[in-house]
Amino acid sequence: MDEEGVPLDEATTDGRRLKGERRKRELIDATLRVVARDGVAGVSHRSVAREAGQPFTSASYYFSSIQELLRAALTGCMDTDAARMQALAEATDDGADGLRELAELLARVVRESGPLLAEYELYLLAAKDTSLRGATSRWMAAVADFAARYTTDPTRVQVFVGAIDGLLLQGLLTDDPPTPDDFERMLRVLLPERSITEPS
Structure with a gap:
């Protein structure tokens, strides 16, 4: 009614x-x-x-409440980012050069800095409010899954997850953000080769 x-x-x-x-x-x-x-x-x-x-x-x-609004905003952008990263990981399994595609994505995100700046503001909020960490955990899990397509070394995966956030944050702090080529060189240092062997 x-x-x-x-x-x-x-x-x-x-x-x-x-x-x-x-x-x-x-x-x-x-x-x-x-x-x-x-x-x-x-x-x-x-x-x-x-x-x-x-x-x-x-x-x-x-x-x-404002908290509910901020939670919805953080969840929305983190879930979008996680889905985008998951799609890159799946494309990598199909033979695509995932590192190049990721480099182009990172360069674009840093160049269009407004949404990224908002995400990091909300990201820091999650450090204080544990109820917000579900969304950030899904993002980090998606980045880890991408790295796991290249290496079975858990330490390298962990370093890669931290490096992605660091590279994006660093990109916000410069007037000359990295280009896709710059990002690609850094990504290939972090994940130098697809070292996973197919089961016989």
Whole structure:
């Protein structure tokens, strides 16, 4: 039933659900833009709703607290990054040069620094709030899975996971970020060869 007690048909219900999901997505995207511009401290229901071009009540309706909004933003971007990394890993198994593709991806992400800056702001938030670490753990697991396509050495995998975050963060701190060729040279030092042998 709607607000006036009139029954809603299935199509109307689905339409409203889709509209609600779209508004939530817009609010999450707006949160990332606010974080990139003003830091986590700049996030409020009002600032996010204004950035999304939605009424103030919309942000508080879909996200009852700022913590819930930040959690949704962090989860969204980390899951997107993890899925992208997983796709690269799977392509590598099909014979593609995953290190080159990863180098091009890293260069693009650093060049378009706004979203990356927001992610690291939220990433640091997860260091203080353990409830946020599920999303960051999925990202790190995806990077580890990519490395595991090249080496069975667990220490090398661990170093690779840490290096990716470090290289991205370092890219934010320079006016001359690494190019795809730069990233590729560094990646091939970290994972010099595909040392995994096929079972006989």
